[in-house]
Amino acid sequence: MWHSMKSMCFGRQTSLVPFVRRLATNASEESCPQTLSSSFSSSSKLAIRDALQLDPKNRKRVAINGWIHRKATHKLSTFVHIFDGSSTTQLQVVIPNQLLERCPSKLNFGSSIYCEGVIQESRGTQQPIELNCDFFDIIGDCEPLNFPLGIQSTTWGEMRQFLHLRPRIARYASLMRIRSELFHFVHKLMKENDYMHVLTPIISATDCEGAGETFSIKSPLCNDQQSYFNTKVHLTVSGQLHLEAALGASTKVYTLSPAFRAENSQSNRRVCEFPMLEVELAFINSIDSLMDEVEYLCKSVATYLAKECKKELKKVNDSNFQYKILNKIINMKFIRITYDEAVELINKIQKNEEMKYGDDMGSYHEKVLMEYFDFIPVFVTHFPVSLKPFYMKQVNGKALCFDLICNTGGEVCGGSLREDDYSLLKERIEEMENPESFKWYLDLRQFGSTPHGGFGVGFDRLIQSLTGVVNIKDVITFPRWPHHCNL
């Protein structure tokens, strides 16, 4: 019974009331009714966000579902703070101690609870209103001795040990809310800017980045001889090539889909599965216009976060330093320097780790650049072709490309003009390990090709930079990284 109860959702539409009343009247060992029958007849079950908006003078009777996040026992009453994720502010519920007599131990942090009562002006000074409770029921107890996470002092690192339980910590729930808000916002922004959304495939036969960092998929036999796909397939590393094909249907396309990289790294910025916001634009000739688009996107997301997720941000990272960085992302023009300039600058301002011409930018070098430019995001452009994949357009040994370096996220975005010359592209593909798998991609340059370009934003690296959260594994709700995938 409790299992099915727990699996019900607690949204505004869910009607838990009749069920709870049934529990109340058939008091059993498991249930914890505080009155034999609730006097409740005309309640409306509310999200805490909506309950907090009520005028206490009207003394409206409401029912609330949520989880207990704080408890203080006084002589006559017990004060519990209830959280349901609809608001960062918790609702104070005042429960007369007589109601607790039958199950005093069960008002534990983390327990899920149903409460009925009247919204009234709070007698305390810390909150304007509270719920004066006359009926409650513990729906799922949370045994404090067994719950492995602390309430207030839990660190990001401790929470990471219990991926399945960390959503119950208010600070973590705020981070999840930010992520959800930003996902919704980006889809809205892209639509407003005339982009067509394309769901690119997760199973792919083409390794876009050509780095061999693919998770191959074991294809089962579908009859005596043939394997399911008749070809080697893997989890996609990027939706870019499919987006380039989709360009035929619209001059502006995007996806926000998972990408997978089998990199053996424990770094703060890498996980094996991550959502990437990828964009392709047809009829585009310069990386400057691509960088303008990236900058517009980052500034729009940052502005939305600063305006619409203030309370959540305060819970996640309330440091002045982070607000300053956010402010810079929103208001300052992003820096643009070439790879050659970056190498020269990095070697001039630090002597610890020389960057040789032809080296890729490491996280140390990114940090040096960030500090030098006082945390204004930096586009580094025109990398040597040896550092970049086959699909980028090239001029004089340089790829017409850019990486965007930001605060904690490091390389948040990479983009380029795509090689649109059929013969040049064919030559490069023929040198690859598996040229047949790119035959369809070459077709794109034969039938109505256009100059075009695009970019991919590591969505969680962007969130890292905007919130200052240091480890990407804390931004992604269920991160996967080497030796860590057990749920």
Ligand SMILES: NC(=O)C[C@H](N)C(=O)O
């Ligand atoms: N769509 C993009 O440009 C992203 C690029 N394919 C990458 O994975 O870095």
